[in-house]
Every structure is written in C-alpha cells, then in structure tokens.
Amino acid sequence: MGRTLKHNRWGLLVTIVLVLTLFASLASVLVHGQQKARLTEDHVRRMRMEADLIGAVLTDAMLRHDYAEGQRLLADWTAKHTEVVVLTVELDNGRPFFVYRAQGHTGSTPLAVERVFRYHDRALTLTLCHDVAELTGAMASLRGGLVLLTVSLIGLTALTLWYILFRWILRPMEEEIATRTRDLNAARDTLEQQVAERTASLAAEIDMRRRAEAELRKRGMLVEQSPVMIFITDRDGVIEYVNPKFEEVTGYVAAEALGQTPRLIKSADTPRAVYEDLWRTILAGRSWRGELKDRRKDGREFWATVAITPIKDTDGAITHFGALHEDITERKLAEESMIEARHAAEMANKAKTDLLANMSHELRTPLNAIIGFSQAMTDGLFGPLGDERYGEYAAFIRSSGTHLLDLINDILDVSAVEAGRLTLNEEPVSLADIFESSSRLVMPHAETAGVTLNSTIGRDLPLVEADPRRLKQILLNLLSNAVKFTPEGGRVDCDARIDTDGAMVITVRDTGIGMDADGLATAMSKFGQVDSSLSRKHEGTGLGLPLTKGLVELHGGTLDLASTVGEGTTVTVRLPAWRVIAPTGTMR
Amino acid sequence: MRSKAFLIRAFLLLALIMAGAARLAPANATEPEPLSLGFMPYLNAEHLIEKYTPLADYLSDHLDRPVRITVARNYNEHIRLTGEDRLDIAFLGGSPYVVIGERYGLKPLLVRYVFSGKPTFRSVILVDANSGVQSLADLAGKRMAFGNVNSTLSTQVPLYMLMQAGVGLGDLAAATHLRNHENVILGVRFGDFDAGAVAEEVFNEHDDGTIRALALSPDLSTHVFVTRTTMDPALRQTIATALISLRDDPRGPAILGAISPTLTGFAPVRDRDYDLHRTILADVLPVLGE
Numbered sequence: 001m002g003r004t005l006k007h008n009r010w011g012l013l014v015t016i017v018l019v020l021t022l023f024a025s026l027a028s029v030l031v032h033g034q035q036k037a038r039l040t041e042d043h044v045r046r047m048r049m050e051a052d053l054i055g056a057v058l059t060d061a062m063l064r065h066d067y068a069e070g071q072r073l074l075a076d077w078t079a080k081h082t083e084v085v086v087l088t089v090e091l092d093n094g095r096p097f098f099v100y101r102a103q104g105h106t107g108s109t110p111l112a113v114e115r116v117f118r119y120h121d122r123a124l125t126l127t128l129c130h131d132v133a134e135l136t137g138a139m140a141s142l143r144g145g146l147v148l149l150t151v152s153l154i155g156l157t158a159l160t161l162w163y164i165l166f167r168w169i170l171r172p173m174e175e176e177i178a179t180r181t182r183d184l185n186a187a188r189d190t191l192e193q194q195v196a197e198r199t200a201s202l203a204a205e206i207d208m209r210r211r212a213e214a215e216l217r218k219r220g221m222l223v224e225q226s227p228v229m230i231f232i233t234d235r236d237g238v239i240e241y242v243n244p245k246f247e248e249v250t251g252y253v254a255a256e257a258l259g260q261t262p263r264l265i266k267s268a269d270t271p272r273a274v275y276e277d278l279w280r281t282i283l284a285g286r287s288w289r290g291e292l293k294d295r296r297k298d299g300r301e302f303w304a305t306v307a308i309t310p311i312k313d314t315d316g317a318i319t320h321f322g323a324l325h326e327d328i329t330e331r332k333l334a335e336e337s338m339i340e341a342r343h344a345a346e347m348a349n350k351a352k353t354d355l356l357a358n359m360s361h362e363l364r365t366p367l368n369a370i371i372g373f374s375q376a377m378t379d380g381l382f383g384p385l386g387d388e389r390y391g392e393y394a395a396f397i398r399s400s401g402t403h404l405l406d407l408i409n410d411i412l413d414v415s416a417v418e419a420g421r422l423t424l425n426e427e428p429v430s431l432a433d434i435f436e437s438s439s440r441l442v443m444p445h446a447e448t449a450g451v452t453l454n455s456t457i458g459r460d461l462p463l464v465e466a467d468p469r470r471l472k473q474i475l476l477n478l479l480s481n482a483v484k485f486t487p488e489g490g491r492v493d494c495d496a497r498i499d500t501d502g503a504m505v506i507t508v509r510d511t512g513i514g515m516d517a518d519g520l521a522t523a524m525s526k527f528g529q530v531d532s533s534l535s536r537k538h539e540g541t542g543l544g545l546p547l548t549k550g551l552v553e554l555h556g557g558t559l560d561l562a563s564t565v566g567e568g569t570t571v572t573v574r575l576p577a578w579r580v581i582a583p584t585g586t587m588r
Numbered sequence: 589m590r591s592k593a594f595l596i597r598a599f600l601l602l603a604l605i606m607a608g609a610a611r612l613a614p615a616n617a618t619e620p621e622p623l624s625l626g627f628m629p630y631l632n633a634e635h636l637i638e639k640y641t642p643l644a645d646y647l648s649d650h651l652d653r654p655v656r657i658t659v660a661r662n663y664n665e666h667i668r669l670t671g672e673d674r675l676d677i678a679f680l681g682g683s684p685y686v687v688i689g690e691r692y693g694l695k696p697l698l699v700r701y702v703f704s705g706k707p708t709f710r711s712v713i714l715v716d717a718n719s720g721v722q723s724l725a726d727l728a729g730k731r732m733a734f735g736n737v738n739s740t741l742s743t744q745v746p747l748y749m750l751m752q753a754g755v756g757l758g759d760l761a762a763a764t765h766l767r768n769h770e771n772v773i774l775g776v777r778f779g780d781f782d783a784g785a786v787a788e789e790v791f792n793e794h795d796d797g798t799i800r801a802l803a804l805s806p807d808l809s810t811h812v813f814v815t816r817t818t819m820d821p822a823l824r825q826t827i828a829t830a831l832i833s834l835r836d837d838p839r840g841p842a843i844l845g846a847i848s849p850t851l852t853g854f855a856p857v858r859d860r861d862y863d864l865h866r867t868i869l870a871d872v873l874p875v876l877g878e
Contacts, residue, residue: 065733065766067774068632093779095798122780 013165017158024154028146035142036135040110043135047113050081051128055117058089058126062119067097074098085109086129092122102131111135229304229325232311235318237261249327251297262323267293267301282310282321294325302329367405374398410547417550424467424554428581431464431496431506432457434472439494442479450488451510453479457496463581464504470551477548478508478571485569486512502577503557509570515563523561524549555579622654623647623827626675628666628684630739631768633659642843643834647677650830651823663738670695673816677827681811682865683740688814689859695817696824699831699854700861701810703789707855708807711745712791714776715783717800724753724803730782731762733775737876740865742769745805746785747875748868753803757875773799789848809861813854832856 054077061070070089078084078100085105089097111130116123223230229249232241242257250257250265257264266275270293281288287309295301304325311320377385377394385391416422435457446453464471475494482492490511499505515523523545549559556576563569625644627636637657644655658675660666663684670678671692678695680688688695700707715721721730727750735742743765747757757763764781766772772784773794783802791801813831815824834840835853844851 062780065764065771065775065780067778068768068770071774072632091778095778097778120780122778 013158013162016161017154020154020157021150024150028150032139032143032146036139039135039138039142043111043130044113047111047128047130048115051113051115051126054087054128055115055124055126058124059117059119062122062124071098074100083130083134084128085131086112086127088127090125090127092125097124105129105131226324227326229323229327231257231262231323231325233262233321233323235320237321239264240320246325249296249302249325250294256297265294265296265325267295269293269301278308282308283318285310285312285316285318291328292325302327303332304328363408364405367401367408371398371401371405374401410544414547414550417547417554422554424470426465426467428463429466429468429471430459431461431471431504432459434468434475435494435496438472438475438479441476442483445480446483446492449483449486450490451483451486452491453483453494454491455494457494461496461504462498462583464575465579465581466555466575470554474548474551474573475506475508477544478573481544482508482510482512482569482571486510490568498580499574502580504575504577504580506573506575507570508573509568511568514565514567514569515561516565519565520561520563620653622656623651623676624658624674625655625677625679626658626660626666626669627679628663628681628736628738629659629661629768630681630736630742631770639847642839642846646834646837646839646843647827647830651826663736667691667738670814670816673818676816676819678814678816679811680814681740682809682862683744683869684738685812685814686862686865686869687738693817694859695814696819696821697857697859698813698815698824698828700812700857701848701851702835702853702855703810703848703850705852706807707810707857707861709741709810710788710807711741711749711785711805712788712801713746713749713783713785713803714773714791714799715802716776716779717798719782719800721783721802724750724755727753727783727802728755728759729761731764731780732760733772733781733784734763734765735769735772735786736767737765739769740808741787741805742772742785743876744868744872745808747872749803749805751871751875770794789850792850793848806864808864809857812857828856 054074057073058070061067061073074087074089075098078087084100085102086109087098087100091097109129109132111132113126113128115126115128117126118124223243226243226245229246230241230243231239231246233239239257239260239262242252242254246257247253252264274290274292278288278290287307289305289307292304292306293301294304305328306326307324309322310318311322313319374394374397376382378391378398380391385394413422435455439453439455443453479492479494486492492508492510495507495509497505497507545559545561552559552573552575556579558574560572560574561569562572625640625647627640629636631639636659640657644657647655655677660669666678666680667684667688669675670680670684671688673695677698680695685695701709703709713724713727721727732750734746737743750756750760762781764775766775766784769786769790772781772786773790775781776784777794777798788804791799795801813827815827831854834843837843840853844853
C-alpha cells in the first residue's frame with residue numbers, strides 16, 4: 001500500500017508538473033505575444049517620434065528650400081542609425097526626395113512608419129522602416145528569459161510542490177497514516193486479543209455455566225433423588241421447597257408442605273431447649289447438627305439425623321435455611337441392639353474374667369496340693385511308696401500338674417494382658433543378662449534335642465527400660481519355641497542390636513520346620529499350633545506366641561514373624577527407642 | 589559625418605585665425621606660412637573642401653608650403669575678403685571678379701577653369717522635364733529659383749537671359765534665391781519652382797532626366813583664381829604654372845576630377861576675358877539692387 005501511495009504521489013507530481021508546464025508554456029506564449037506587441041508598439045512609437053524629428057528638421061530645411069541640406073540630413077540619419085533600413089521621402093507630386101534602402105532589404109518589415117509633413121503648400125511623405133533585428137534580438141532575449149523563467153518557475157513550483165506535497169502534507173499524512181495504522185493494528189490486535197480472551201472467557205464462562213448447570217442439575221438431582229429428606233425454608237422458617245424423599249417419608253405432598261413451617265413435622269417429644277439451641281445456632285450463621293424426632297402426617301414418629309445450614313447470599317446475609325433430615329430409625333434400632341449386645345458381651349467377658357480369676361485361684365489351689373504332694377511322694381518325703389510304679393505314677397502326676405499350672409498361668413497372663421490388668425515393673429535391664437538367664441533354662445532342652453543355641457548379644461549393648469521378668473518371659477518363650485520346632489542338628493541364634501532409628505531389635509532365628517502364611521496366622525492365634533503332630537511331639541499351651549506378642553506390645557514394641565517352610569523362622573522383637581537407655585555421655 | 593563637419597569647421601576657423609595672425613605677425617623664416625585658398629560658398633563648405641583638398645595638397649607640394657582651404661560664409665564676405673587681399677588665393681566667378689575689380693581694383697589673375705577642354709561655361713535655365721514651359725518668355729508668372737544673388741551663373745546671367753527674353757524680374761510670380769545651385773535643381777525637380785538657373789556644369793551633374801534645360805547662356809569665361817595684390821609675382825607665377833601644369837601631372841585627372849567631372853585643367857586668363865560679364869552686370873545689377 002505504501003509503495004502504491006509513493007507511486008501515486010510521483011504520478012500526481014508528474015501530472016502537476018505537466019499541467020504546470022502546459023500552463024506556463026501557454027502563459028509564456030501569451031506573455032511573448034503581448035511583449036512582442038508591446039515592444040513592437042513601443043518601437044513604432046519611438047519610430048514615429050524619430051520620424052517626427054526627422055520631419056521637423058526636414059521641414060525646416062524645406063521651408064528654407066535647402067533641399068541639399070535636407071537630403072544630407074537624411075543621408076546622415078541613415079548613416080548614423082544603422083537600424084534604419086528604409087528611409088524615403090516622397091513629395092506630393094510623386095517625386096522622390098530621398099530614397100534609402102539598406103542593401104538586400106525588401107522593405108517588408110513590421111516596423112514601418114509613414115508620416116506626412118507639410119511645408120508651404122506642399123506635403124512630404126516620409127516612410128521610415130527599422131530593421132527587425134533589434135526587435136528580433138529583444139524577442140529572442142525575451143524568449144530566452146521566458147524559457148528560463150518558465151523552467152525556473154516550473155522547477156521552483158515543482159520543488160515547492162514536492163516539498164509541500166511530500167514534506168508538508170504527504171509525509172506527515174503518511175506518518176499519521178502509519179501511526180494510525182500502527183494504532184489500528186495495535187487496537188485490532190488488542191481487540192482480537194480481547195475477543196480471543198473474551199471468547200475464551202465466554203467459552204470458559206459457558207463451560208463454567210454448563211458445569212455449574214450440570215452441577216446444579218446434579219445437585220438438583222442429588223437433592224431430588226436424595227435418600228435424605230431435604231427442605232428449604234426462608235429466613236422466617238416458611239418452607240419453600242421439599243424433595244420427593246420428604247413427601248415419601250412424611251406423607252405430606254409438596255403442596256401441603258410449602259408455605260408451612262417445620263413445625264409441621266415437629267414431634268412433641270423433642271425438648272423445647274433443643275429447638276432454641278437450633279434456632280440460636282442457625283440464626284448465628286452456623287450449621288446445626290443433631291438428632292430430632294419427627295412426626296409423619298399419619299402421626300407416627302421417627303428419629304432423624306438433622307443438619308440445618310444457613311444459606312447466605314454473596315454479602316453473607318442469611319436468606320434461607322436448608323434442612324436435611326435422615327430417617328435413622330433403623331440405625332437407632334441397630335445401635336440400641338449393639339449397645340445391648342455390647343453390654344451383654346461386656347457382661348460375659350466380665351463373667352469370663354471373673355471366672356478365669358476365680359478359676360486360677362480355684363485351680364491353682366488344688367494343683368499346688370497335687371504338685372506338692374506328688375513331689376513329696378516322688379521324693380519319698382515320708383518314706384518309700386513300695387511298688388516302683390507308684391513312684392512313676394507320682395512323677396507323672398507331678399509332671400501333669402506342673403503342665404496344667406503353666407497352662408493356667410499362661411491363660412491368666414493372657415487374660416491379664418487382654419484385660420489390661422497386667423502392669424509392668426520397669427527398670428534398666430541388660431539384655432545380655434536376660435539372655436544368659438533365659439538360655440540357662442533352655443539350654444538343657446536344646447542339648448537334649450541336639451540343637452545348638454548361640455547368642456551374639458554383647459555386653460556393650462545399652463540397657464533398656466523394661467520389666468525384667470516379662471522381658472525374660474518374652475525371650476524364654478521365643479528361645480523355647482525355636483528349640484522346640486528345630487530338628488536335631490539344627491541351630492538357634494539370638495542377636496540384639498540398636499537400629500538406625502534408635503530402637504532395640506532382638507532377633508531369634510532358627511533353622512526349624514518353618515511355617516507358611518497360614519501357619520503364621522495360626523501361630524499368632526491363641527491356642528494355635530501349626531502342626532498338630534508337633535503339638536503332640538512338642539508339648540505346649542499354644543498361648544506362647546500370643547502372650548509374647550502381648551507382652552512386647554505392652555512394652556510399646558512390635559513382634560514380627562518371618563518364616564519359610566523347611567528353612568526356619570525368624571522372630572524380630574522391636575522395642576521403641578525411648579526404652580533404650582543411652583550410655584552416659586552419649587546422645588540418643 | 590557630423591563630427592567630420594565639426595572638425596572641418598574648426599579647422600577653417602583655426603585657418604582664419606592663423607591667417608589673421610600671419611598678417612599681424614612677422615613671417616617665420618624657418619616655417620613658411622600657409623597659403624590661404626578661399627572660396628565663396630557656391631556649394632556647401634564641406635563639399636567644397638572635399639573637392640579642393642587634393643588641389644590644395646598639390647599646391648602645397650609644389651610650393652613647399654601649406655595651402656589651407658577657406659570657405660566664406662557668403663558671397664559678400666568672400667568678395668570683401670578677396671577685395672581686401674585677405675586671401676592669398678581666391679576663387680571667383682566672373683561677376684565677382686568684375687565687381688571686386690571695380691570696387692577694390694583688379695586682382696592679379698592666376699588661371700581660369702577649363703571644362704571639357706573649354707575655358708568657358710554657360711548658365712542653364714532649367715525646368716521640370718514634364719513642364720509645359722517651352723521658352724524663356726513662358727516663365728513670366730512662374731516661380732523661379734536662383735542661386736545666390738551674387739552668383740554669376742545662377743542669378744546674374746540667367747536674369748540677363750530673362751531680361752533679354754523680355755521677362756523682367758517683376759514678371760515672375762516669385763524669384764527666390766537659394767543657397768546654392770544644387771538646391772535650385774532640387775527645388776525645380778521637386779516642383780517647388782517652375783524653373784531655376786544653375787551653372788551648366790551643375791546641371792549636367794544632376795541631370796537624371798527629371799529636369800530639362802530650357803535655355804543656355806552665351807559662353808562665359810569660367811571661374812578664376814586670383815591672388816592678393818600683394819603676393820610676390822614670382823610666387824604668383826609659380827602658382828599659376830603649377831595650376832596650368834596640373835593637367836599634365838600624373839595626379840591631375842584625380843585632382844581635377846575631384847573638383848568636377850568635366851574639369852580638364854586650368855588655363856591662363858586675361859582680364860578682357862570677362863568683358864561679357866561686365867556687360868551683363870551692367871544690366872542686372874540695377875535690377876538686383878546692386
């Protein structure tokens with residue numbers, strides 16, 4: 001476009017210059033013609049004056065009849081005035097008085113004057129012609145001047161026009177156009193950007209509205225299809241909306257409910273204070289939650305979980321209240337059943353605990369007598385029994401009594417742990433001491449079973465804050481179990497260390513029969529032994545691992561079992577770091 | 589041309605002054621005084637000087653002294669200057685020669701003009717070529733142009749011829765004296781005058797067919813050169829010899845031709861050659877108021 005404009009303005013300038021040239025040429029021709037006429041007229045006027053002068057002098061000579069002088073005068077005049085090409089004086093009788101014609105001149109010239117002079121009663125006709133060379137020269141000079149003036153004028157005008165057009169008008173216009181074009185482009189870009197942004201905004205808004213509508217629709221559907229009674233009141237509690245569930249539960253159709261207040265479904269059983277609290281809460285702009293007893297249209301009442309929420313406008317002013325009433329009659333009934341069941345269970349457990357406590361006392365009392373007397377009999381405290389078979393029987397009675405007592409003690413411990421009645425007598429304990437005392441008890445069984453018992457627990461381990469008796473019971477159970485379920489030639493290793501988190505980790509690893517996942521679960525259950533054959537082979541109460549786990553957890557620790565069938569079992573006990581007593585001078 | 593005339597006039601004035609001074613001051617032995625050669629204005633002064641300058645130069649060469657041409661303002665002045673011997677050499681027509689002789693005493697004659705081999709000339713009364721005038725008697729009642737009133741050939745002789753033909757001066761419708769012969773011819777040619785009188789020499793010079801000679805006078809001795817009475821006879825003779833021998837000089841034709849195409853030389857002259865002039869003057873001078 002800029003190129004076209006530049007091309008056009010050059011075309012415009014050329015056109016203007018051509019028109020100027022045309023007009024200047026016409027003006028020059030006109031001026032030339034006028035000047036030529038004027039110069040000719042001036043010249044002729046001068047010639048008339050000249051002729052008059054000649055005539056005056058000539059007339060004077062003629063009046064004196066000094067014709068020769070007159071002719072000499074005329075000859076002198078032609079000699080001195082080279083522009084004179086024709087000078088003739090003719091008398092009224094046709095006689096030539098003086099004839100002068102420049103050589104080669106025909107006498108045809110625009111510069112010719114004829115004058116008549118009188119002397120006495122005679123007349124002289126003087127004809128004077130001038131050479132047009134002077135006029136021609138003047139005209140040539142004039143033409144040259146006009147051409148120069150015209151060219152200068154055209155050039156100057158063209159330059160002025162060029163300057164005015166290009167510098168004063170077009171350039172500022174172009175710059176203005178360029179500026180405005182830039183502004184327009186910028187405005188267009190801005191507009192396009194705004195349109196794009198607006199389009200995007202509208203799209204987003206449409207999308208948002210669509211989402212909102214979908215959301216609203218969804219919420220409406222939610223409200224409409226909600227399994228919960230929902231109704232909306234205005235600020236004064238007048239019902240403006242109820243959902244189908246409301247109609248279904250209360251028995252009121254919407255037309256009956258709208259315009260009413262929630263007292264429509266209010267039960268007389270609900271204390272007044274509840275409603276006062278409710279209104280105070282929601283009028284304060286907070287949600288109220290609770291349970292209310294509602295009343296159906298047919299007079300039947302039901303419990304409902306109620307949530308009433310103030311609905312606020314953008315200024316935060318409450319305009320409506322939304323109420324959700326969920327019929328919890330069944331749940332109420334279930335809860336009541338559960339409470340009753342739990343109460344029964346608690347009562348049963350209490351009875352069991354009481355039973356166990358009573359049983360432990362009642363069982364251990366005769367068992368102590370059985371064990372004590374059978375021991376007295378075996379030892380022959382009061383003399384020999386006679387037959388040796390009595391001695392064997394007494395030993396058997398004592399062994400069975402001891403096993404039964406252990407079983408009872410374990411049951412009691414487990415019960416105590418479960419009942420939370422077992423308390424720990426905590427004190428700084430050395431694991432090395434515990435292992436040493438425990439292994440002393442287990443070692444005979446290990447040697448009998450052909451199992452190697454090994455410990456890497458060092459004396460440099462820090463002490464732990466624990467109940468030494470329970471900690472020994474834990475380690476003794478674990479070692480006993482390991483020896484018990486490890487075939488002859490096997491190996492039981494015991495290790496203890498401080499973990500990276502500062503916890504005390506005790507590991508008992510055997511190369512025994514191992515367990516699968518089911519076996520692990522069974523082992524952790526009360527009275528569970530993995531292999532019934534083992535239980536027969538290896539005596540046990542089946543309460544060892546659950547009891548040990550309970551004791552560990554009582555110390556705030558954890559017990560983990562890792563086992564592979566045929567390869568062995570690893571039991572890891574982790575006592576929390578806070579039970580590890582840091583050596584003096586070290587930070588835990 | 590004008591500047592040339594001015595120079596000539598200035599020169600003449602200077603010549604007159606010097607001539608006067610020559611009469612008052614003693615002659616300079618080392619530088620000969622110029623001789624004055626004076627003319628009456630029968631032609632205009634410039635024309636006369638132009639015509640006679642070669643002759644003056646010729647004389648200067650022969651006399652070994654300058655010769656200066658002077659032209660009097662009018663006939664009377666020339667007569668006076670000549671009569672009073674204020675011109676060394678003076679050109680005179682026959683009538684002035686007679687008049688001066690009677691008034692101042694005869695002046696020594698040098699030579700007279702020879703036109704076309706003849707030492708005489710004539711006066712011509714001319715009319716327009718188309719004029720109906722056929723005789724001198726027809727001039728009664730006509731306008732006639734004469735030359736200077738003292739001119740022999742343009743006034744005195746033609747008037748004598750008219751008078752001889754029975755036409756007196758008073759019979760003419762107008763008798764006008766013009767400044768010179770040329771104007772007379774031109775006046776007739778242009779129709780201002782019905783007739784005019786000029787020397788035959790001038791008539792021939794201007795005869796272009798527009799004028800016609802009506803009558804010719806008897807032969808009259810031509811113009812003469814005279815000297816002042818006081819001139820050394822030897823010098824006078826030397827001058828006369830130089831003038832007479834001019835026709836044999838190589839420069840002669842040019843010098844003579846410059847004066848008049850018909851002038852062929854100068855010839856000796858005697859006083860009795862002007863007796864006819866004396867007769868004519870006796871008749872016309874009373875008429876002319878002389």
